[in-house]
Amino acid sequence: MANFIATPRLRPLALTDRRWLRFTAFTSYYFAQGVPIGLFSIAIPAALAEQGRTVAEVLWLAGWVNLPWALKLIVGPFMDRFRYLPMGNRRPWVMLAQTGLVASFVGMALFEPTLGGSLVPIAVCGIVINSFAASQDVAVDGMAIDVLPSNERGRANALMGFGQAAGFACYGALCTRLIHSIGIEGAALFCAASVGLILIVVAVVRERPGEKMMPWGSGQASAKHGLADRHIAQIGSDIFRVLLLPMSLLLMLVEFLNRFRDGIALGVFPVFGVQEIGLSDIQYADFSFWMTLGAAVLGALLGPSIDRFGARRFLLIALFGAAICHVVVGLLETLWTSMPFMVTLAVVNAAFGQLVFVTTIAIFMTICWSKVSATQFAIYMAMANLSRSIGSWVFASVDEFLDLGYRESFFVMAGLLIVAALLLTRFNASSHADRVEQLDSDREVVNL
Template structure:
């Protein structure tokens, strides 16, 4: 029996989780492993921030991919699978080129450029996988699946940060890149051997014109113009505008702290690179994984707005706990507990926001609109990394944490003003079946092949 994602819930969830893990590996490698190595080599905070920021900028622009993935493709092989395979191939090819960078500490500009290119293709894969999830997951599976998928990205971060971090510190950068390429190639075998729906081809074929698959029956926008018109309309509502503002501002504090804090610990408090790598690359990853699963469950139980607000208040309290315990920072246990709480709440916040953003997406263009929200979250990631050096200069370490607490808590006002039902009330057809994929004529969908 051929494995079809559309007909097998367990296979569907496991495949999505594996693909999410693949996206976490390059991210963990740069944000944790490479960052830790550059800190140990006395590279400046500004230069490190520049390299880490290169991870986020392609993801900030990943909304550009959404319309093309929704509109175009090679349908005989599935709506999303060809895009996923192409992205994995290009990502692996770019990583291979990175192995030939001569001396990392004197080639920061080259490293930043290569990190940027790898993440262009990683962002393409991410949008393709998100679109696959929107296509494949029934409404009743999305809550649990969302939590486990994000948790899987933490598993990828563990591989990229802790395992590859150990390799880069012990055996060098080329060895770490080689291992990363091997892992990604093994993961690529999963979508290579699976089909989305009955009738899909495994490979491009000359017989595709005479071949029919269920993927060719799937609805997609008749034109890019129609898709963009709908996207503009969706983002003209008050709640979606506020949601976009929340996305841009929500992660600045977290990501600036992830650069400033390890620099301070290693250069002022005497932590070693291995100490920090163990905390951020191993312990924090598992606590973040737990926070993501818990956040998904609680968001479904108590509502997305309540969960996001709780996350913001809890994170603000965590930032204030840092300066309140400054006298005990010489105790590694205190620092470890603070950072693990921070990591858990950061994951909790992100999963809660994912659920909130899904609720204010217009169903006919859900993949493209959700990708836009995710792109804005990565703008927030990049801003945090980019301005870490400025914040380090502007505040002493205690003042910095107070500033982060204020930055986090003011976002509660934005969340309170969001109406999760506004999109469904103003844009969706009230007479359409709740779970129906049918849309009004104005949506201008076509069942013709791309």
Template sequence: MSMNMSDNKFARIFTLCGMYFAQGVPFGFVSYVLASYFAGKGLDANVVANLTALATLPWVFKFVWGPMIDRYTYRAMGRRRPWILFAQTMMVVTIAALVLIPDVTTDLKMLGLLVFIHNVFASMQDVSVDALAVEVLEENERGFVNGLMFGSASGGAAFSGLFLGQFVMGHWGLRAAMIAQAGALFCVMMLPLFLRERKGEKMLPWTAGKAMGVEEQLSADSGGELWRLLKKAFSIRSAIMMIFLAVCVKIAIELHGVVGTVYYIQELGWTDTEFMGTRGKIEIFTLLGCLTGGFLADRIGHKKIAITTTILFGVSYVAFALKPELWQSKLAVEIFFGAEGGIYGALSVSLFAMCMDISLPAVAGTQFTAYMAMMNGSAVIGKKMGGWFYDKMDYAQILIFWGVFQAVVITVLLLFIDQHQRKKLEAKAVGISNDRINE
């Protein structure tokens, strides 16, 4: 069996999912384990909001990596794989460094710095993996595989909440959970280390092999060419409207993540380990939502699933806000959080597939990354606003406000996007590349 990502479907899907799992583990550790740990220690909502925002902030600027990854690489090892290996290595190093902090509740500056640096490299890994996915995935695979990839990130977050948080930290403490986290990321790194992008490429710089398949690829081989392709890529209405959607789409769920953590632990009396477990369970529902949403998106349509799920998301917020008696039932809260995660998972994978549909492969590392960076900017906005809304509104008002926002604003933006516009643009882009080749 040929174990390279371009020719082997299992190899490419397993590698892409493994990389997303590696992104989900530290995300879950910061957002669920540390956030719940701090809330349980009595730290206020703004501390939780600032830490989780620091973890997300580098992802806002990950578009910086796109042009570098599109333009520079060591092609003998693959167009994207060298970047993935470097970034994943640094992710392991920065997570391992967390163990050296004596007390994370008192040395918040060092904790925040390491969390920030880790996510700089995590965002680099993500850009490289997304660009690889745009290149190696067949069009009819994108919805379902996006579901698997995003679901794998949810699986990584669930691993943090349930295994690292409830089990490892519950039995041996926070430091042991940090060590286990670093070990998990190291194991995942074996996938890109031993699986090539294309048959005949080098596994490592000193091993046998050469650049493969380069001549067939439309590639931005100069700064001027890259800029011309990017201008073309963002010249259509759908590409522009996707920018506005990306900036808005994650505000509601990320804001609720901050508000909900503090509200249920400090106001309703949940323990931090109880809430960690609940958040971990949510990621299982998110994973199922990703798989179901990806499957349906490939068969019904990426845009139709995105519109349906964003309306359901908003309605679920408003409905739960109008039933405050349910907030006292842990089962009801877990069902609500599970529905939130499942719907959000299906919405996310359909949006990712739409972004891939719109993105031009020659500049996928830049264009697709720009959309993902804007979505992460949306997450930062939501996290940072969480503390403010918690101080200014009650829980029901927050749910109603953002439920209506999600159901109305995001749906209107989706109606203006036609993901099929890219095919015309791609033909023009090939013409540009041919002009360059013929010169």
């Protein structure tokens, strides 16, 4: 009789089983989100600046292509209501959104928009692509809140921030070159292939052991999930109550000011770099790549420190630090031709900006109510991104009317950051926790 040697059966990959897998998977998911950001926030604006487009034109486009990120206001509750739990709480939505992202990049390549004429076709493509990217973001954030232990969130947020920053830095530089060599349609196809590779990770990594890999496969819903679907009205009532808590409103105002400034920077920075400093669009994209990647690495390294010392403290430092950088640039106009000076300030400002991004996510996760945490967090992020589009549109109109110079633009951005930092000093996490506990108590009384 032949002797058979038993081989150990490989255990299916599940996020809740392995910390390294959680960190790796969420970093890759955020990298996928960075791909369209790199194309529409670095490559295309730099190419437009190279062609002599104005700040107002670039801001108009930025406002439209970033608007879909506000869809989180709608998508979040929808995902909470309709779930296919045998495949996980949010994983089916991640797969669906990322598949749509791949398809929309292919659609952009077939549509063949041009940079030389009207910006409307590019805006339409950006809206469609970012609609899927924003939906993927909502699903990934909900998955992260669901499977990440609280003591891992600082490090995970730092790595997720690194993933997104690395994605848009790499693809900002790559797509700028691809636009020059094979056109915008070639850049779109390259983005589609890249996001498709990350889709494979989503397909093979489950949320929890025992769940289905695909709808037709074997598996069942985890006992960790609440199997009873709640009505949209109930979710909406809970969301309304927790969003109106004082500390929640305060943080939303802080983030509104910060993202309003981001919306201004989306148009000012590429035009300033290309038309004032004298960089080519490729040089600007390359510089953005190294600057953003370095800042992302710093943010990832600071993850454990954020867990240890608190996100609020780091956010306060980052807001004030970024404001100082803007003020210095505005005051020292005579040094704009000094490349070492401008590079140093840009790198320091990028580091502060990445720290703001990472710590803001961590704080918003902390103040979420467990009953509606995924939807609540999605709404925070949606309002933040809507603020960015508002900043782009408002400043485009103001710039056209007042004909502001770069100096005044930097002072406006600095003022927004300073006010945000001053408001943040009033944030009290323990007070918010007490109010959330009261919401839980009130909910239990209602359910009796």
